[in-house]
Amino acid sequence: MSNSSEGWIEVAKLFAEDREVEILCPECGKACLKSEEIALPSDKTVEKRIYCEYCGAENFMRLNKKF
Numbered sequence: 001m002s003n004s005s006e007g008w009i010e011v012a013k014l015f016a017e018d019r020e021v022e023i024l025c026p027e028c029g030k031a032c033l034k035s036e037e038i039a040l041p042s043d044k045t046v047e048k049r050i051y052c053e054y055c056g057a058e059n060f061m062r063l064n065k066k067f
């Protein structure tokens with residue numbers, strides 16, 4: 001597994017624990033990642049877009065909604 005993939009996996013773990021955490025981009029390391037939640041038809045999950053405004057890297061993850 002590449003360092004980049006491992007970095008994104010760690011980002012996903014951190015966002016799963018704290019949806020407002022500030023994390024440096026695993027691609028460029030120069031800016032904190034931004035995120036936005038995308039509504040899904042399911043009542044149980046939400047998709048989160050995680051992206052870097054500096055280098056344009058992005059990834060997506062699905063999270064269970066907290067009730």
